[in-house]
Amino acid sequence: MEAATAPTRPAEAPPTRRRVSERAREERKLGWMLCAPAVAVMLLVTGFPIVYAIVLSLQKDDLRFPDEKEFVGLSNYIDVLTSSTWWEDVFHTLIITVFSVGLELVLGMAIALVMHRAIFGRGPVRAAILIPYGIVTVVAAFAWRYAFDPASGFVQGLPLISDTAAPLSQQSGSFIVIILTEVWKTTPFMALLLLAGLALVPDELHEAAKVDGASTWQRFVRITLPLMRPAILVALLFRTLDAFRIFDTVFIQTAGANGTETVSILGYNVLINRVNIGLGSAVSVLIFIFVLGIAFAFVKGLGTSTAQQRGEV
Amino acid sequence: MSGSHSRLAAITGLALAALTVLGCGGGSSGGGAVSLNWYVFKEPGGAFDQAVVDCNKQAAGRYQIKYQALPTDANQQRELLVRRLAAKDSSVDLAGMDVIWTAEFAGAGWIKPWTGANRAVAVKDKLEGPLKTVEYKGQIWALPFTSNTQLLWYRKDLVPNPGEDATWDQIINTANQKGKAIEEQGKQYEGLTVWVNALVAGGGTPLVSQAGKVTASDAAIRKAAEIMKRLATTKAAPPGLNTNTENEARLGFEAGRSVYQLNYTFIWPSAAAIKGFQDKIGWVRYPRTVADKPSRPPLGGINIGVGAYTKHPQQAFAAARCLASDKHQAIASELGGLPPTTEAVYDDPKVKKAFPFADELRKSIEAAGPRPVTAAYADISLAIQKTFHPPDSLNPDDVVGKLKDRLDKAAEGKIF
Numbered sequence: 001m002e003a004a005t006a007p008t009r010p011a012e013a014p015p016t017r018r019r020v021s022e023r024a025r026e027e028r029k030l031g032w033m034l035c036a037p038a039v040a041v042m043l044l045v046t047g048f049p050i051v052y053a054i055v056l057s058l059q060k061d062d063l064r065f066p067d068e069k070e071f072v073g074l075s076n077y078i079d080v081l082t083s084s085t086w087w088e089d090v091f092h093t094l095i096i097t098v099f100s101v102g103l104e105l106v107l108g109m110a111i112a113l114v115m116h117r118a119i120f121g122r123g124p125v126r127a128a129i130l131i132p133y134g135i136v137t138v139v140a141a142f143a144w145r146y147a148f149d150p151a152s153g154f155v156q157g158l159p160l161i162s163d164t165a166a167p168l169s170q171q172s173g174s175f176i177v178i179i180l181t182e183v184w185k186t187t188p189f190m191a192l193l194l195l196a197g198l199a200l201v202p203d204e205l206h207e208a209a210k211v212d213g214a215s216t217w218q219r220f221v222r223i224t225l226p227l228m229r230p231a232i233l234v235a236l237l238f239r240t241l242d243a244f245r246i247f248d249t250v251f252i253q254t255a256g257a258n259g260t261e262t263v264s265i266l267g268y269n270v271l272i273n274r275v276n277i278g279l280g281s282a283v284s285v286l287i288f289i290f291v292l293g294i295a296f297a298f299v300k301g302l303g304t305s306t307a308q309q310r311g312e313v
Numbered sequence: 314m315s316g317s318h319s320r321l322a323a324i325t326g327l328a329l330a331a332l333t334v335l336g337c338g339g340g341s342s343g344g345g346a347v348s349l350n351w352y353v354f355k356e357p358g359g360a361f362d363q364a365v366v367d368c369n370k371q372a373a374g375r376y377q378i379k380y381q382a383l384p385t386d387a388n389q390q391r392e393l394l395v396r397r398l399a400a401k402d403s404s405v406d407l408a409g410m411d412v413i414w415t416a417e418f419a420g421a422g423w424i425k426p427w428t429g430a431n432r433a434v435a436v437k438d439k440l441e442g443p444l445k446t447v448e449y450k451g452q453i454w455a456l457p458f459t460s461n462t463q464l465l466w467y468r469k470d471l472v473p474n475p476g477e478d479a480t481w482d483q484i485i486n487t488a489n490q491k492g493k494a495i496e497e498q499g500k501q502y503e504g505l506t507v508w509v510n511a512l513v514a515g516g517g518t519p520l521v522s523q524a525g526k527v528t529a530s531d532a533a534i535r536k537a538a539e540i541m542k543r544l545a546t547t548k549a550a551p552p553g554l555n556t557n558t559e560n561e562a563r564l565g566f567e568a569g570r571s572v573y574q575l576n577y578t579f580i581w582p583s584a585a586a587i588k589g590f591q592d593k594i595g596w597v598r599y600p601r602t603v604a605d606k607p608s609r610p611p612l613g614g615i616n617i618g619v620g621a622y623t624k625h626p627q628q629a630f631a632a633a634r635c636l637a638s639d640k641h642q643a644i645a646s647e648l649g650g651l652p653p654t655t656e657a658v659y660d661d662p663k664v665k666k667a668f669p670f671a672d673e674l675r676k677s678i679e680a681a682g683p684r685p686v687t688a689a690y691a692d693i694s695l696a697i698q699k700t701f702h703p704p705d706s707l708n709p710d711d712v713v714g715k716l717k718d719r720l721d722k723a724a725e726g727k728i729f
Binding site: 166 | 395500501554556691695703705728729
């Protein structure tokens with residue numbers, strides 16, 4: 001039997017290979033066909049608006065003066081990039097981004113550790129922590145605005161805070177309220193992502209380190225953090241991208257007053273308020289480029305960190 | 314697997330169906346009367362609803378007006394209208410426009426000019442202030458429907474009558490002596506432009522020309538900034554002035570933290586909710602910027618325009634004339650607290666009852682200093698707001714330079 005079957009195999013091999021490749025080709029074709037609607041929809045809903053925005057950004061195009069429409073090349077970009085307003089707004093945006101993401105990382109990590117170690121009531125603990133993330137951003141922004149409002153807020157009634165304090169009337173106060181709102185709202189998101197990372201840290205390593213006499217802090221810094229690096233980077237990437245495009249919270253709380261105008265508020269003012277489609281598209285495209293840059297930097301950092309983990313570098 | 318597929322398909326189908334239905338929402342109903350959409354803010358008193366019902370009855374089948382309510386926030390109203398009009402939406406038959414957008418809409422070609430008999434009706438017996446807001450480049454672009462102005466409201470029980478020729482400096486002094494506030498609108502929004510515009514116009518010359526160039530003297534702009542800063546940095550400043558709008562001002566006045574309030578007439582019906590409070594409120598004309606020149610009070614209100622892309626212009630003009638008729642102006646005063654634009658309507662007993670200060674109101678609207686009537690109004694207003702906010706940290710020395718720089722950039726369509 002063995003002798004009989006053995007020689008037939010090599011003989012069968014070539015047609016089999018041909019058949020597999022035919023099948024593979026068919027499968028690939030089917031795969032593309034199955035993907036095609038999704039690809040078409042993606043091109044339509046993301047590709048087209050991006051390309052259209054770039055085309056518009058190269059034109060002088062104000063909806064109120066339809067007769068003055070013309071191609072102006074890069075002059076909209078030059079106008080934006082040479083204006084102090086744009087760079088001031090980038091600075092404001094970076095303040096909000098750095099402080100809110102930094103605070104969220106620290107608090108998110110603490111919450112993730114709590115959720116990871118919670119022995120009883122895991123479900124309720126996780127659900128309770130997630131509630132702020134489930135609240136609509138505009139609603140959260142209003143809630144915080146009213147809390148700090150001198151006429152209706154409760155914050156002024158707290159000890160150590162002046163009864164007539166109006167934090168949303170000045171720059172530092174406005175930044176603090178905006179950042180607090182952001183932190184309150186999105187720390188749960190950060191915590192969830194970090195919790196997923198924590199689950200990847202094997203308990204054996206902790207136990208081995210414990211046997212070697214490592215303190216809790218040493219184990220956190222030397223074992224947990226390095227192993228979580230990809231998860232931390234992913235969490236930071238998502239939140240930084242989000243925070244850089246911040247719009248709703250600022251719009252509701254200050255609308256860009258008191259020197260809190262962010263790049264997205266600037267884009268809104270030019271695009272929606274001034275209906276200057278050309279200039280506004282240039283602002284939008286620049287925000288897009290900044291976001292791409294941030295994403296690129298993070299993904300690069302992420303790539304090296306996973307490579308390191310695999311021992312490739 | 315197949316279960317989740319079919320569910321997905323069902324959801325997608327539903328979403329598509331919903332989109333289709335929404336997309337067709339603006340179309341006119343088939344057969345019968347011509348359907349006209351009137352886009353205007355949601356008037357909570359029911360005055361606009363009543364006007365629509367009334368006009369539909371009068372039309373006797375010629376047209377059927379549909380009240381498409383816009384948000385109460387003026388910026389949001391404008392956004393929604395501009396988006397439709399810029400996309401040449403034929404469903405905008407009638408637009409209720411704030412007085413400040415009329416020139417913008419006219420300049421962009423989004424509304425039709427009023428000519429012939431329609432024009433004659435639009436301008437007939439109208440007060441001069443509201444009439445100026447519908448004139449642009451020698452043509453009439455809308456029908457003035459309601460008007461509004463700010464009065465100086467004061468607490469009769471706490472301060473003496475400031476008089477018709479009171480100046481800002483005087484009322485700030487009195488407020489400081491009493492240790493009580495003057496309610497104003499200091500948030501970075503259209504209300505701040507209203508304040509700046511009235512202060513500068515009170516110096517004798519309007520702030521900005523139709524072309525968007527500064528026409529007021531440097532001294533007048535500086536004086537406006539000085540008054541704002543003085544109010545914002547002394548005891549006359551209400552808490553949260555930098556973020557207060559008309560409503561916070563009203564609430565502050567009703568809470569008793571202030572002796573003066575600069576605000577529109579809506580505060581009067583609102584005061585009725587507090588027992589005996591109306592008896593404590595007095596009113597005089599808007600305060601003067603400089604002692605030897607009459608004040609130029611702010612001017613607000615709604616004009617009704619006919620959308621440029623409407624399929625039924627003839628019916629739309631007729632409907633606008635009905636909606637803004639004297640009778641409906643009186644109803645708007647009575648139910649909505651919105652002052653009339655036709656002079657004679659001020660003598661209507663219903664209006665006199667709604668506004669015990671009707672005479673002051675009419676005089677104030679007649680003397681008002683309209684905000685710039687220009688196609689680039691949104692840019693100009695934004696430039697003013699950014700320059701004069703926050704009032705408490707204004708620097709009167711550099712405010713003129715900053716304003717001119719921003720207005721130049723606005724005129725050139727640049728970032729500011």
